[in-house]
Amino acid sequence: MGEELKLFGSWGSPFSRRIEIALKIKGVEYEYLEEDIFHNKSALLLKYNPVHKKVPVLVHNSKPIAESQVILEYIDETWNDNPILPRDPYKRAMARFWAKFIDEKCVPTIWKSFMSGGPEREKAHEEACELLSTLEGELKGKKFFGGETVGFVDIVASFISHWVGPVQEAAGVDVLTEDKFPMLYKWAEEFKNCPVIKENLPPRDKILAFFKARLEMLTSSYKNRV
Amino acid sequence: MAEEVILLDDFWSSMFGMRCRIALAEKGVKYEYKEEDLRKKSDLLLQMNPIHKKIPVLVHNGRPVCESLVILQYIDETWPGKCSLLPSDPYQRAQARFWADYVDKKFSDLGRKICTAKGEEQEVAKKELIDSLKLLEGELGDKPFFGGEMLGFVDLAIVPFYTYFLAYETCGNFSIEVECPNFIAWTKRCLEIESVSKSLADPQKVYGFVLHLKKVNGIE
Numbered sequence: 001m002g003e004e005l006k007l008f009g010s011w012g013s014p015f016s017r018r019i020e021i022a023l024k025i026k027g028v029e030y031e032y033l034e035e036d037i038f039h040n041k042s043a044l045l046l047k048y049n050p051v052h053k054k055v056p057v058l059v060h061n062s063k064p065i066a067e068s069q070v071i072l073e074y075i076d077e078t079w080n081d082n083p084i085l086p087r088d089p090y091k092r093a094m095a096r097f098w099a100k101f102i103d104e105k106c107v108p109t110i111w112k113s114f115m116s117g118g119p120e121r122e123k124a125h126e127e128a129c130e131l132l133s134t135l136e137g138e139l140k141g142k143k144f145f146g147g148e149t150v151g152f153v154d155i156v157a158s159f160i161s162h163w164v165g166p167v168q169e170a171a172g173v174d175v176l177t178e179d180k181f182p183m184l185y186k187w188a189e190e191f192k193n194c195p196v197i198k199e200n201l202p203p204r205d206k207i208l209a210f211f212k213a214r215l216e217m218l219t220s221s222y223k224n225r226v
Numbered sequence: 227m228a229e230e231v232i233l234l235d236d237f238w239s240s241m242f243g244m245r246c247r248i249a250l251a252e253k254g255v256k257y258e259y260k261e262e263d264l265r266k267k268s269d270l271l272l273q274m275n276p277i278h279k280k281i282p283v284l285v286h287n288g289r290p291v292c293e294s295l296v297i298l299q300y301i302d303e304t305w306p307g308k309c310s311l312l313p314s315d316p317y318q319r320a321q322a323r324f325w326a327d328y329v330d331k332k333f334s335d336l337g338r339k340i341c342t343a344k345g346e347e348q349e350v351a352k353k354e355l356i357d358s359l360k361l362l363e364g365e366l367g368d369k370p371f372f373g374g375e376m377l378g379f380v381d382l383a384i385v386p387f388y389t390y391f392l393a394y395e396t397c398g399n400f401s402i403e404v405e406c407p408n409f410i411a412w413t414k415r416c417l418e419i420e421s422v423s424k425s426l427a428d429p430q431k432v433y434g435f436v437l438h439l440k441k442v443n444g445i446e
Binding site for chain 1: 291297299300319320321323
């Protein structure tokens with residue numbers, strides 16, 4: 001029986017992009033289905049992810065898997081070439097720890113530092129800088145979080161390399177700059193230049209335009225509140 | 227080289243610590259238990275978990291592992307012979323990870339709201355908790371445990387929250403057993419297992435702790 005692999009994703013979703021990166025690293029063929037996550041989620045998406053109703057969802061031979069980090073581990077365990085997670089249990093634990101740190105701490109705080117207003121934004125900005133500093137410390141002079149090659153944490157951190165740039169430009173706020181976080185900045189450049197990653201970058205202009213519009217809407221509603 | 231395993235924990239209030247205690251007991255791993263006073267964290271804790279400064283922390287031959295679900299997987303992978311927590315099939319493993327993640331996303335927040343909020347906010351939280359438990363009942367189906375015939379990753383992830391149910395029910399004035407009898411039946415099956423019953427805190431003590439926290443924070 002031929003293998004059937006589908007990815008339900010969204011062009012603007014960092015979580016969805018992670019899965020595409022992993023599948024490309026593994027050299028696995030898949031069918032991509034674009035979801036309109038803001039206005040019109042498909043019946044199939046709702047069927048395959050009834051609990052969270054979100055992208056990404058990977059459907060492998062009709063069996064759905066949801067939640068990006070869960071999907072990444074599934075991909076790594078199903079296709080063994082080019083491992084994403086290390087073999088050693090302690091190194092795996094470290095990778096999972098840092099991936100959790102990124103998703104539970106960095107992502108929400110960085111978003112807040114862009115999307116909120118006034119004193120809330122300032123506080124989030126300060127927190128975001130502290131978190132990025134901690135993350136940068138984990139690089140410890142390595143080329144990637146995974147060592148010599150891209151790994152689990154690098155893929156999860158692609159939110160930082162791919163999204164923070166255009167969104168901070170849209171917001172007019174400097175979060176990730178070369179002088180503030182030289183090692184993280186360097187990591188982002190190395191990461192984006194990897195052949196598999198380079199061919200699969202999200203559309204920067206589209207992200208920039210989307211967030212500019214979104215922020216204008218938020219700023220005007222914030223000004224109306226104040 | 228002699229193996230050294232230490233668990234930094236707070237015995238009777240941390241659901242996350244309870245998960246680790248059950249896992250270590252299931253695997254038959256001998257470890258040293260170090261009780262932490264969360265109001266006065268030890269140098270060891272701050273050294274082993276400098277980022278979050280939280281328990282539980284598993285220290286194995288001097289190397290720390292933090293975050294309870296990360297610790298559970300580490301325990302499963304390091305001591306693989308006995309009582310597998312995760313199944314061997316990648317799809318089943320993905321399902322187990324998904325549901326453990328679901329529990330983490332939902333329960334702590336809802337529990338807190340049920341214990342501390344009033345009126346509409348509390349009612350909404352109660353309903354959401356019941357809906358979540360019913361969803362989990364659906365996932366359990368006819369199986370004795372989420373792990374199948376034996377305890378598994380998801381069972382360990384969820385069962386410690388049971389110690390807070392008395393607190394939720396009393397603060398929220400509702401009965402979880404009436405709404406979700408299959409879920410409570412599952413918890414009773416878990417409690418018959420020694421590694422679980424020895425690792426879980428006493429719900430009365432937990433309720434007392436919740437009341438104390440509310441008082442300290444000026445919540446009625």
